[in-house]
Amino acid sequence: MPGRRGLCGAGGASVDRLWSFSFPSFRIHWCAWGSFGGRADGQLSKGFVEALKAVVGSSHVSTAVAVREQHGHDESMHRCQPPDAVVWPQNVEQVSQLAALCYSQGVPIIPFGTGTGLEGGVCAVQGGVCINLTHMDKILELHLEDFSVVVEPGVTHKALNTRLRDSGLWFPVDPGADASLCGMVATGASGTNAVRYGTMRENVLNLEVVLPGGELLHTAGLGRHFRKSAAGYNLTGLFVGSEGTLGLITAATLRLHPAPEATVVATCAFPSVQAAVDSTVHILQAAVPVARIEFLDDVTMDACNKHSQLNCSVAPTLFLEFHGSEQVLAEQLQRAEEITQDNGAFHFSSAKEAEERSRLWAARHSAWYAVLALRPGYKGYSTDVCVPISRLPEILVQTKEDLKAQGLTGAILGHVGDGNFHCLLLVDPEDPEELHRVKAFSELLGRRALALHGTCTGEHGIGLGKRQLLQEEVGAVGMETMRRLKAMLDPRGLMNPGKVL
Ligand SMILES: Cc1cc2nc3c(=O)[nH]c(=O)nc-3n(C[C@H](O)[C@H](O)[C@H](O)COP(=O)(O)OP(=O)(O)OC[C@H]3O[C@@H](n4cnc5c(N)ncnc54)[C@H](O)[C@@H]3O)c2cc1C
Numbered sequence: 001m002p003g004r005r006g007l008c009g010a011g012g013a014s015v016d017r018l019w020s021f022s023f024p025s026f027r028i029h030w031c032a033w034g035s036f037g038g039r040a041d042g043q044l045s046k047g048f049v050e051a052l053k054a055v056v057g058s059s060h061v062s063t064a065v066a067v068r069e070q071h072g073h074d075e076s077m078h079r080c081q082p083p084d085a086v087v088w089p090q091n092v093e094q095v096s097q098l099a100a101l102c103y104s105q106g107v108p109i110i111p112f113g114t115g116t117g118l119e120g121g122v123c124a125v126q127g128g129v130c131i132n133l134t135h136m137d138k139i140l141e142l143h144l145e146d147f148s149v150v151v152e153p154g155v156t157h158k159a160l161n162t163r164l165r166d167s168g169l170w171f172p173v174d175p176g177a178d179a180s181l182c183g184m185v186a187t188g189a190s191g192t193n194a195v196r197y198g199t200m201r202e203n204v205l206n207l208e209v210v211l212p213g214g215e216l217l218h219t220a221g222l223g224r225h226f227r228k229s230a231a232g233y234n235l236t237g238l239f240v241g242s243e244g245t246l247g248l249i250t251a252a253t254l255r256l257h258p259a260p261e262a263t264v265v266a267t268c269a270f271p272s273v274q275a276a277v278d279s280t281v282h283i284l285q286a287a288v289p290v291a292r293i294e295f296l297d298d299v300t301m302d303a304c305n306k307h308s309q310l311n312c313s314v315a316p317t318l319f320l321e322f323h324g325s326e327q328v329l330a331e332q333l334q335r336a337e338e339i340t341q342d343n344g345a346f347h348f349s350s351a352k353e354a355e356e357r358s359r360l361w362a363a364r365h366s367a368w369y370a371v372l373a374l375r376p377g378y379k380g381y382s383t384d385v386c387v388p389i390s391r392l393p394e395i396l397v398q399t400k401e402d403l404k405a406q407g408l409t410g411a412i413l414g415h416v417g418d419g420n421f422h423c424l425l426l427v428d429p430e431d432p433e434e435l436h437r438v439k440a441f442s443e444l445l446g447r448r449a450l451a452l453h454g455t456c457t458g459e460h461g462i463g464l465g466k467r468q469l470l471q472e473e474v475g476a477v478g479m480e481t482m483r484r485l486k487a488m489l490d491p492r493g494l495m496n497p498g499k500v501l
Pocket of ligand 1: 074075110111112113114115116117118120121122133153174175176177179180181182183184185186187188189190191192243244245247248249250365368369459460496499
């Protein structure tokens with residue numbers, strides 16, 4: 001990541017000086033700011049707000065209620081908990097100074113990407129300063145021949161792909177929302193293409209991270225963008241999925257992939273959930289290199305038909321996509337059709353035209369809003385379990401039965417090729433009893449996934465609501481190891497407090 005040196009640290013310290021501080025003691029760095037009283041009685045002191053303005057300029061700091069509230073929640077049902085102030089740094093030097101300032105004054109720091117998270121990750125549970133990184137939106141380097149790109153935190157995955165359009169390359173990780181790429185790193189995101197191209201974990205090569213005290217870390221070494229490495233501990237992996245609790249990601253080096261020569265989509269309806277999931281397993285076992293294989297249950301299909309003007313059967317359905325040359329596509333499509341028909345599929349149709357393909361995927365990506373529209377005024381609550389693929393049929397079938405038994409309105413959809421699915425539950429926000437049932441259902445589902453050797457979250461993260469399940473998932477020693485890592489990097493516990501651990 002060249003061109004980003006000469007960082008100004010707290011009180012004008014250069015980055016070289018920051019690096020010379022004995023890690024992990026951040027004390028020298030903190031002292032440079034003197035004291036502003038930080039935060040007292042649930043408020044930031046005037047002097048502290050002035051110091052924030054001195055770093056980023058007055059126009060890039062806000063303490064307005066509406067702005068704070070807008071930054072105190074994401075797309076989840078978690079209650080809005082606004083920060084005390086929101087700041088918009090313009091470059092990594094400012095991020096470093098902001099972190100040093102907050103840390104020196106004992107003020108919590110909450111990184112903010114685009115706020116599309118589903119686990120309450122941006123809620124300021126202890127107040128503090130929300131650092132909105134959207135103004136840092138440059139593509140810093142593009143290495144076409146090395147299949148890699150370096151982006152600032154405000155670049156979204158759609159913006160990156162728009163920029164790459166004529167390059168022959170693309171970045172395939174695609175959560176439904178147009179999230180920031182560094183937010184996607186922070187949550188360990190994935191999406192519909194993960195079955196073929198992997199999740200963020202497999203597609204991040206290097207990260208630039210401002211640590212809580214302001215120090216700058218390059219997780220794989222400054223400027224490096226190699227395909228593989230056996231050099232020491234995997235620091236990059238540590239920050240993927242860290243949910244803003246270990247540092248602020250200010251640049252990400254990402255792996256790019258060749259854009260497919262041709263693409264074809266198919267939809268296929270089944271008489272039962274079991275038949276749809278069995279088809280998924282059989283397609284993967286037959287080594288058909290499917291690029292996307294998404295499951296939508298009958299409730300989701302009904303919602304998508306209404307919301308996106310589709311005309312599909314209201315039945316358990318697979319949306320599939322294949323990438324390759326024209327000849328390879330024809331073979332893949334034929335094999336998938338045979339397999340689904342062996343499993344009782346009653347409707348298989350395919351489309352090559354870009355318009356029809358985008359119509360289908362737009363409908364899939366709008367499924368969250370389509371389901372919400374089934375009950376106007378209701379809120380959505382999404383589960384996110386992931387199990388070994390062999391256990392997928394039983395957990396999906398059981399989940400359907402549980403929904404019925406509990407009298408809950410829920411739609412199931414998922415990235416079944418990875419064993420990951422979501423149950424979107426609709427809740428009346430004014431009905432505490434229903435909310436209680438939804439939370440109990442979600443915990444039951446999480447525990448069922450754990451019992452099947454799966455995880456409580458395939459891609460959304462732990463955030464506020466799954467901390468207990470994380471403990472059950474990784475066990476006491478796993479938890480203690482995570483706590484020690486956190487304490488080493490963030491000894492004052494100020495980086496996005498209340499999340500993950
Ligand atoms: C309709 C819809 C569909 C979705 N589908 C998917 C899906 O298919 N797959 C999937 O994985 N997710 C999905 N999501 C969830 C969401 O898009 C992802 O979690 C995404 O990665 C969040 O990115 P963001 O930039 O919005 O992060 P935010 O919501 O702003 O933040 C999320 C967390 O990351 C931290 N963070 C953000 N930026 C940084 C940074 N630069 N440095 C350090 N920490 C940071 C925040 O503090 C917070 O803890 C969906 C969301 C919606 C609304």
